[in-house]
Amino acid sequence: MSVATVQETANAICLKGSTEILAEYFEYAVHTIIYQRGIYPSETFERQQKYGLTLFVSTDASIKEFVEISVRQAKEWIQKSLVKDLSLLMMDAHSHEVLERGEKRSKKPLKTIQAEIGAVLRQITSAISFLPLLDRRCIFDVQFVLKSSVESENIPPAWEELQTKAMPANPQTVPFRSFSTGLHQVDSGVSYKLEEEKSVMN
Template sequence: MGSTLQETKSAITLRGSAEIISEFLDYGVNSILFQRGIYSSETFNAEQKYGLTILKSADDKVKDFLQNVLEQTKEWIASRKIQKISMIICNADTKEVLECWDFKLQVEKNDIPEGETEVVGHKDVKVIQNEIRDVIRQITGCVTFLPMLDCPCSFDLQVYTDSNCDVPEGWEESAPKIIDNCQELKMRSFSTSVHTVDTAVCYKLNM
């Protein structure tokens, strides 16, 4: 009985993997917003997650925007129609792109039947959360390496999907954002046993 329970606990479905990744993106994007000073620190509340204290925006507009994008993103991840999510930080006045945080997704198993939603991977959830914790720590720590953002900034999310995806009403198609004279900093990956997520930030030098 104990063995059966343990196996069930560590079973990861395609949708379960999408849920884990969507939650990571929520905490990751919020952490970047706080660490990079995109909004006033007074508009963030502390939450405990992955064994860390993570600051999340309490601004209703930010919360609604992230919920809208990440709910749709979760569906696309579960249907294997997404390759990358990018968080773009721009100069609010000139619209110049200053940073691009890339979260690249790879499906670890390419033989999953179309429409499959049952168990497709096995990994202890605590191990996955520990790996995510290490990524969040790196996001927090890398602020010391990045140039200061000494101008008012805005952010947006770009979702790179398959060409046959239906774009929801209110969404706009846009070209990839390019940073001239940029440097890339790669971080740790984490795996759900269904997807691997690689995180990296490209930033503009000599701002």
């Protein structure tokens, strides 16, 4: 085997490992956010230990299936370097207005990477202290923004090709910590809609 072939094989292994790390982070981040924001009843979640934290993961079969499908698709597109942006959307269940958007934009020891991911997930968990109450029925969705070179016929039928769903004008944006696998840099944050203040007169 030539030196070039060995290097190509090593790069492929590194890329696969980096993709797996990102996909696992995305999976736990989705479950953490929908739990923290009260999108589904807390009794439909179970505790799991990961990244040195106690995280909550949905036990609902339909939610687990949706997240697993999203994670599989994320792995495929990240490994092919097709993803520009990946967002988790919180939307009004009736109007589908986007109320919040969590973003993840795409050689260290694995322990260091996991510690960095743990720090990001701690920030996601603590964000509940400043995010506005979602006082209406909400749903969530996953949105991929792909590179312009991706042809429509290469998008699986299960995924709709739509215009990017944007936040209302002038959202509040809070950046979270970044982490890097050495091959991929992930910058996370949350944008949310500020509710208009209501005045009351006697």
